[in-house]
Amino acid sequence: MLNDFGIQDIIDIILVAIVMYQLYRIVSKSGTGAIFNGVLAFMIIWILVSQVLQMRLMGAILDKFVDIGLIVLIIIFQDEIRRFLMTLGSNRTFRFLSRIFSPKERKDLSDPVITSLVLACMNMAKTYTGALIVIEQEIKLGHYSETGEVLDADISTRLIENIFFKNTPLHDGAMILSGNRIKAAGCILPISQSQDIPKSFGLRHRAALGISQETDAKAIIISEERGKISFVDDGRIQANITPEKLQELLTETIRIKKK
Secondary structure, three states: OHHHOOHHHHHHHHHHHHHHHHHHHHHHHOOOHHHHHHHHHHHHHHHHHHHHOOOHHHHHHHHHHHHHHHHHHHHHOHHHHHHHHHHHHHOHHHHHHHHHHOOOOOOOOOHHHHHHHHHHHHHHHHOOOOEEEEEOOOOOOHHHHOOOEEEEEEOOHHHHHHHOOOOOOOOOOEEEEEOOEEEEEEEOOOOOOOOOOOOOOOHHHHHHHHHHHHOOOEEEEEOOOOOOEEEEEOOEEEEEEOHHHHHHHHHHHHHHHOO
């Protein structure tokens, strides 16, 4: 048996390990890690019973569960599967495909726009004005933009502050930025179901985590209760950051993408 073990088998094992690791990362962010561990434990038991110990009766019962298990797993992990495919599609290795089918390059935030954005966040934090701003990356956010009011406007400090002013109809939803434009405002985002989110974080923080877990988008949150700025990237929150730190994070994001 070991004599037949070759390079192809090693590559097969490595690929399976990578896929399993990526799936585990995704389900851990969404708070379904315990279910994933349970499924993994069931698969190990099934292999031991059916292949190693060759228990026919028990193996036949477990085989029936496995037959319908794929459909059950798709239902349970439908969000995680979609997130995994999005992550795979946004990977740098496969970006050439998007360039073939969509040759138009997406413009990144320019330095003046970053300055206007940071200034707006600083002003809103001082006045305890709640805000949620999402910055589109490789994965397009058209589906989420359609849930709000499509604006397609230039990014400016005054416009951002006016949109999130408490008496305006769009202040409760999220603003989506695409390149150097405000794509939409008042948008509805997916809410993260993770159990690891501190109780001090409100709905805006959960929505920012949700869009960050669903896509590769970045998000900025201004807390209405505490007047603090937070930044979300890849399902992680950096809370209570300064305007200077926010500008550094936004600039660093663009620098990394251009490499």
